[in-house]
Amino acid sequence: MLTFIARRMIQSVLVMIAVGLITFGLLRFVGDPISNMVGQDTSIAEREQLKEDLGLNDPFVIQFANFAKNAVKGEFGLSYTLRVPVSQLLSERLPATLELSIMSALLALFIGMPMGIYTAIHKDSWLTKFFLSSSLVGVSLPTFLIGILLILLFGVVFRWLPTFGRGEVVDLGWWTTGLLTWSGIKSLILPTITLAIFQLTLIMRLVRAEMLEVLRTDYIKFGRARGLSMRALHYRHALKNTLIPVITITGLQLGSIIAFSLITESVFQWPGMGLLFIQAIGNADVPIMAAYLVLIAFIFVAINLMVDILYVVLDPRLRTTVGD
Amino acid sequence: MSLLEVKNLTVKFPSRKGDFTAVDDVSLSVEPGEILGIVGESGAGKSTVGNAIISLLEAPGYMSDGSIWLKGGRIDDLDENLKSTIRGRRIGMIFQDPLTSLNPLETVGAQLIETIILHLELSEKAARARAIDLLNQVGIENAEERVDQYPHQFSGGMRQRVVIALALCSDPEVVIADEPTTALDVSIQAQILSLLRKLCEERNVGMIMVTHDMGVIAEITDRVAVMYRGKLVEIGETEKVLYKPTHEYTKSLISAVPRPDKKADRFPLVTYIEDVETLPEDVKLSDLWLGKTRDYEDFEGSMLTVERLKLDFVTKRAIFKRNNTYFTALKGVSFDIKQGEVFGIVGESGSGKSTIARCVTGIYEPSDGTVSICGADLNKLVDINKRNYYRRQTQMVFQDPFSSLNGRMRVENIIAEPIIFHKQAADKTEVRKIVHELLEIVGLGTGAARKFPHEFSGGQRQRISIARALATRPRFLICDEPTSALDVSIQAQILNLLKDLQEELGLTMMFISHDLPVIRQMCDRVAVMQSGEILEIAETEALFNTPQHSYTKKLLELMPKFRTSA
Structure with missing residues (x-):
């Protein structure tokens, strides 16, 4: 088990180095960083001086080593446009995004899973048909449209919920949270739903398909022949077997919620990383883009590692092949 | 009053073309301590009877008529709650495949305790x-210790024992065993059968044994019921039904079982078939493409020579190659097959018999040793054309007719592929003509060409496989368990077809099987294998009459004894 985790960790580090190389390439070779930083009237001598100061004349390897060293510490230099360290910007924005994505992942999981189980067990009920047909809407409507419709309905027509920003936030020093104030929670509702709907329908359909598959297996049939109750069969024997593939997809989905919440964030003017990233693209603010890339890659790698470990914990068959 | 009584059971499956009657007016009874066998070919409805008794019919099947009585109490009209007090508690069930009958994520103990x-x-x-x-x-x-292990840590036979333990949890009065040994090796099968017999006698349990295997029926049942297309055609004492059958179907079914005791020229066919599948007519092979002289060079010596063949599989890859953990599938195997000979390889699962076939055909690359076909060592041939020339002479028929044909290709394309690849025909019309001829030869008719594999039954698909193997006009045919997935009646047809082809075309054959009676009927010489080694090679008759190696003796002893009436 430990060797397995160690091996996976080494693989993760390799992935991160590869991502680092790409990001570094982006940073150094897309456009001229000097002319991005300085104005039209800077003299050539001054530009050369700046180049020397920033270490841009060093050999590639040393430049990359410096970049990697800083990246590990979370330092990606100054934002071109905002003139603030990128690390500071990210740490301001990260809590907003994480709060939003984790809430919507939880929402998707805790509603999507029961719905999937229900639709698998009660194959022919009218509620199943309703869930399945409405889930089609969830899958096919683009996120921004759902967001705008929600804003129209709850923000403009009924005027129940705020339509932009995080509301009042409480600063805990290392983290800012909207979960402790009433207005913060209210502001969270619409973007959470918007972000969750696609994942929710996906999880529901996945759980349903897997569960139907498992319910056809011999061990469920043998369980019935032994007289086990349908309850025990559905919720103990079938559910556990259903979860294994669901975990993989859910893990990857969590990654993509965090990484690509930018559409939702821009619809709701949510002050998260996605919004920051979109603005950075607009301004060609390369340090922010680079930091964002590295961070997202890191989140994906970390989630994947957790999924792999969870797999081994859940499935005894893997434990023996994994070995010690 | 019997322990279990089934009266006029009729089970229907509704379909678009009206109801399909899977079980038609079947009545039978089981006494305590008795084993009743239900035998029949696939689709006879024998498993459906078992499922109906325990009320686990697959939707949309339903019982349209009849009743089921357990110790004088009717059990088929109970509501779902009461039924579950009977299922597992008073009637236990054992299924065919021990590998899939247990929940893989829970320990054996947890499932038992639950x-x-x-x-x-x-x-x-x-x-x-x-x-x-x-x-x-x-x-x-070591039950103490093994109770906390997971199903995957048990072998197939051990898992079936766990399944039996699960079925016996609550001291049931009746046990229904649905093909309990079909997925197991002969030696394991013998152990499981004697275990079931013992448990039946000790606990005075009535057992219904559903199987297609006449040997199993002869071995352990007291009475037997023969089913054909949903109907019960004959029921009675096992001795009487097997050796003095009265119904025509029983007679022909029993005569089609390959005999373990004597070599016959041909396999008797099950002649009692209502809508007859086109049996191969007499085709004069010498007039056809397949029978015409082939462009192979003659050579001296053996068709196949295998010397010190060794194959290792990496089971655990380490960072350095020398630290890898290996599983040795073949431990230096040597034998040769003469031209025109049928050479049998027999052994239990995991003995390496299929691995040999895969090494000979080049699917696996051996770790050591040589394989020479027609006198040429294939692994030393670098020239691709030369290699293909030898490959073309060797063809293979696989075990599973369902997964060995590409489901998205039409039959004519499946058979044409090797012809086109080996450039055996001048143009498309000739290819088509050859394909049609081959389909005639294997008894399918040219109508089969435009169809897809899923439109055929298992036996018909195996015929397609044989046609495909013949499409390169091979001299050497390798058959890896060609009939083990098929019913007795179909098995007889396929084996006869292979025999005819072998005789008329002078093919050399390597015939791999775990089924000793089949081996006896098909082969000239036999090799017995166990865990990657050949223990004994002998002429078939000599091997069956005077086995030398102790393992061979054991195998022959364990073979379910069933002599045919003739």
């Missing part, structure tokens, strides 16, 4: 003790 607590209302601790006791009874050693 069932025991459900039926006997014991405490967790008492249930655990009973679980260990049950595992001991079904012959699992």
Whole structure:
């Protein structure tokens, strides 16, 4: 088990180095960083001086080593446009995004899973048909449209919920949270739903398909022949077997919620990383883009590692092949 | 009053073309301590009878008529809650495939304890003790320790023992065993059968044994019911039904079982078939493409020579190659097959018999040793054309007719592919002509060409496989368990077809099987294999009459004894 985790960790580090190389390439070779930083009237001598100061004349390897060293510490230099360290910007924005994505992942999981189980067990009920047909809407409507419709309905027509920003936030020093104030929670509702709907329908359909598959297996049939109750069969024997593939997809989905919440964030003017990233693209603010890339890659790698470990914990068959 | 009585059972499956009657007016009864066999070919409805008794019919099937009585109480019209007090508690069930019958994510003990607590209302601790006791009874050693292991840590035979223990959890009065040994090796099969017999006698349990295997029926049942297309055609004492059958179907079914005791020229066919599948007509092979002289060079010596063939599989890859862990599938095997000979390889699963076939055909690359076909060592041939020339002479028929044909290709394309690849025909019309001829030869008719594999039954698909193997006009045909997935009647047809082809075309054949009677009927010489080694090679008759190696003797002893009436 430990060797397995160690091996996976080494693989993760390799992935991160590869991502680092790409990001570094982006940073150094897309456009001229000097002319991005300085104005039209800077003299050539001054530009050369700046180049020397920033270490841009060093050999590639040393430049990359410096970049990697800083990246590990979370330092990606100054934002071109905002003139603030990128690390500071990210740490301001990260809590907003994480709060939003984790809430919507939880929402998707805790509603999507029961719905999937229900639709698998009660194959022919009218509620199943309703869930399945409405889930089609969830899958096919683009996120921004759902967001705008929600804003129209709850923000403009009924005027129940705020339509932009995080509301009042409480600063805990290392983290800012909207979960402790009433207005913060209210502001969270619409973007959470918007972000969750696609994942929710996906999880529901996945759980349903897997569960139907498992319910056809011999061990469920043998369980019935032994007289086990349908309850025990559905919720103990079938559910556990259903979860294994669901975990993989859910893990990857969590990654993509965090990484690509930018559409939702821009619809709701949510002050998260996605919004920051979109603005950075607009301004060609390369340090922010680079930091964002590295961070997202890191989140994906970390989630994947957790999924792999969870797999081994859940499935005894893997434990023996994994070995010690 | 019998222990279990089934009266006029009729089961229907509604379909778009009206109801399909899977079981038609079947009545039978089981006494305590008795084993009743239900035998029949696939689709005869024998499993459906078992499922109906325990009311686990697959939707949309339903019981349209009849009743089921357990100790004088009717059980088929109970509501779902009451039914579950019978399922598992008073009637236990054992399924065919031990590898899929257990939940892979829970320990054997957890599954046993769950069932025991459900039926006997014991405490967790008492249930655990009973679980260990049950595992001991079904012959699992170190039960104390093994109770906390997961199903994948048990072998197939051991898993079937666990399944039996699960079925016996609550001391049921009746046990229904649906093909309990079909997925197991002969030696394991013998152990499981004697275990079932013993448990039946000790506990005075009535058992219904559903199987297609006449040997199993002869071995352990007291009475037997023969089913054909949903109807019960004959029921009676096993001795009487097997050796003095009265119904025509029983007679022809029994005569089609390959005889273990004597070599016959041909396999008797099951002639009692209502809508007859086109049997191969007499085709004069010498007039056809397949029979015409082939462009192979003659050579001296053996068709196949295998010397010190060794194959290792990496089971665990380490960072350095020398630290890898290996599983040795073949431990230096040597034999040769003469031209025109049918050479049999027999052994239990995992003995390496299929691995040899795969090494000879080049699917696996051997770790050591040589394989020479027609005198040429294939692994030393670098020239691709030369290699293909030898490959073309060797063709293979696989075991599973369902997965060995590409489901998205039409039959004509499946058969044409090797012809086109090996450039055996001048143009498309000739290819088509050859394909049609081949389909005629294997008895399918040219109408089969435009169809897809899923439109055919298992036996018909195996015929397609044979046609495909013949499409390169091979001299050497390798058959890897070609009939083990098929019914007795179909098996007889396929084996006869192979025999005819072998004789008329002078093919050399390597015939791999775990089925000793089939080997006896098909082969000239036989090799017996166990865990990657050949223990004995002998002429077939000599091997069956005077086996030399102790393992061969054991195998022959374990072979379910069933002599045909003739």
